Amino acid sequence: RKEVEQDPGPFNVPEGATVAFNCTYSNSASQSFFWYRQDCRKEPKLLMSVYSSGNEDGRFTAQLNRASQYISLLIRDSKLSDSATYLCVVNRRGNEKLTFGTGTRLTIIP
Amino acid sequence: DVKVTQSSRYLVKRTGEKVFLECVQDMDHENMFWYRQDPGLGLRLIYFSYDVKMKEKGDIPEGYSVSREKKERFSLILESASTNQTSMYLCASSLGGRAGETQYFGPGTRLLVL
Numbered sequence: 447r448k449e450v451e452q453d454p455g456p457f458n459v460p461e462g463a464t465v466a467f468n469c470t471y472s473n474s475a476s477q478s479f480f481w482y483r484q485d486c487r488k489e490p491k492l493l494m495s496v497y498s499s500g501n502e503d504g505r506f507t508a509q510l511n512r513a514s515q516y517i518s519l520l521i522r523d524s525k526l527s528d529s530a531t532y533l534c535v536v537n538r539r540g541n542e543k544l545t546f547g548t549g550t551r552l553t554i555i556p
Numbered sequence: 557d558v559k560v561t562q563s564s565r566y567l568v569k570r571t572g573e574k575v576f577l578e579c580v581q582d583m584d585h586e587n588m589f590w591y592r593q594d595p596g597l598g599l600r601l602i603y604f605s606y607d608v609k610m611k612e613k614g615d616i617p618e619g620y621s622v623s624r625e626k627k628e629r630f631s632l633i634l635e636s637a638s639t640n641q642t643s644m645y646l647c648a649s650s651l652g653g654r655a656g657e658t659q660y661f662g663p664g665t666r667l668l669v670l
Contacts, residue, residue: 489664490599490661542606543589543601543614546591548598
């Protein structure tokens with residue numbers, strides 16, 4: 447089983463819609479969780495950290511479910527500029543290495 | 557803002573050549589990482605370093621070596637390039653001292669080995 451699993455998509459969503467995707471992780475000792483965003487042919491950049499209580503940053507909401515070992519990302523009122531690949535990222539066993547999912551590709555359609 | 561730079565955006569090399577990829581960060585970060593990214597496989601860790609002259613193998617170190625002579629610079633070396641090392645190479649750095657903290661990436665080097 448992969449350490450971090452994501453649905454690769456693609457998700458094709460009309461502008462203004464709400465879209466959500468999940469990511470599951472296998473290591474129950476994982477402590478830190480992130481969503482990174484990667485635009486086509488660019489480097490990954492941190493979108494947001496994911497906290498136990500859930501957190502929101504504008505149109506983006508991240509949730510963590512430790513019991514079921516998944517994290518989620520919700521994007522409300524989607525914009526064309528949200529088109530990107532979203533990488534689920536989890537730390538390994540409390541150390542400084544991160545494990546990256548293969549990403550979920552999102553395309554917002556005008 | 558953290559800035560991570562990589563020496564080349566695109567490189568074309570021949571099989572058997574020795575290849576050097578350089579990465580420099582300007583934020584006095586302790587940790588530096590080298591990944592490769594391939595379609596369908598995501599980012600895979602090649603090597604990382606917690607300190608000057610210190611290195612640890614990642615998940616796929618075979619065919620690669622690294623050097624960290626100065627804190628700000630982390631080099632990836634392909635001793636004898638092979639076609640299966642054609643990939644996007646990404647360098648990253650993080651502050652250090654805490655588990656699972658944010659990593660900041662350079663723009664990447666697309667390497668083609670012919």
